[in-house]
Amino acid sequence: MRKSIVCLALALSIPGAVSAQSVNYQTQLQLGEVVLNIAGSGNYTQRGNIVYLTGQMVSDAASAVDADALNQQNFDMLVNSLGTVGVGPTQIRKLKIDAPSQPTAGQVRSVWQIYVELYDQTRMGDVISSMEGAEIRAIQPPKYDVNDRAGLLAFARQRAIEDARRQAEAYATALTMVVRRIVRVDEVSSGISTTANGAANEGDVVASAGVKVDFVLGPMFSPQPLPAPGTP
Numbered sequence: 001m002r003k004s005i006v007c008l009a010l011a012l013s014i015p016g017a018v019s020a021q022s023v024n025y026q027t028q029l030q031l032g033e034v035v036l037n038i039a040g041s042g043n044y045t046q047r048g049n050i051v052y053l054t055g056q057m058v059s060d061a062a063s064a065v066d067a068d069a070l071n072q073q074n075f076d077m078l079v080n081s082l083g084t085v086g087v088g089p090t091q092i093r094k095l096k097i098d099a100p101s102q103p104t105a106g107q108v109r110s111v112w113q114i115y116v117e118l119y120d121q122t123r124m125g126d127v128i129s130s131m132e133g134a135e136i137r138a139i140q141p142p143k144y145d146v147n148d149r150a151g152l153l154a155f156a157r158q159r160a161i162e163d164a165r166r167q168a169e170a171y172a173t174a175l176t177m178v179v180r181r182i183v184r185v186d187e188v189s190s191g192i193s194t195t196a197n198g199a200a201n202e203g204d205v206v207a208s209a210g211v212k213v214d215f216v217l218g219p220m221f222s223p224q225p226l227p228a229p230g231t232p
Contacts (some may be wrong), residue, residue: 041160054113161211189210
């Protein structure tokens with residue numbers, strides 16, 4: 001026998017179990033079933049397989065054209081040097097930015113931000129040496145990433161759903177019920193960082209996700225259906 005539940009408002013507080021949230025849910029449920037909306041969170045960590053290095057090329061000259069020409073000369077030197085350690089031109093980018101300060105009178109300063117994308121982390125020392133040899137200053141600490149961000153986030157979402165399910169099962173046990181099914185999953189947050197509350201090791205990339213999941217809980221033993229009208 002099926003029972004139509006138009007609007008179910010459920011707020012539970014069970015000693016020893018996780019606290020539940022109130023939820024309004026509109027659906028068709030079996031007799032004796034209830035819906036819980038549970039928040040879950042999860043993280044997934046992977047060693048970064050891409051390293052980004054950045055620094056600045058700074059050249060002073062009598063004119064802006066000459067200052068840019070000096071930077072271009074150093075940039076060409078960088079491309080050639082990195083080519084010898086297996087870093088191709090498509091892995092090197094430049095971006096002209098405003099100079100934070102100007103040199104002495106009669107000079108113009110040109111500043112280029114340089115980005116290097118590195119796939120072979122064992123060559124990081126060689127890459128940094130090449131950058132320094134090309135007059136790149138203020139080289140920043142390496143930043144790590146992965147080439148499959150979507151896959152990393154998918155693992156984090158799955159862990160968040162599993163976290164919510166563990167909570168739902170704690171409720172079900174306290175109520176002498178069982179988790180019957182999941183009817184909805186809403187992602188409320190997700191992101192990728194190279195640190196996780198300060199606990200990630202250098203080079204780790206951490207994906208995190210938060211979800212809210214609607215679980216249907218039902219009686220541990222299905223109720224016997226009512227006899228059909230007219231049945232003795």
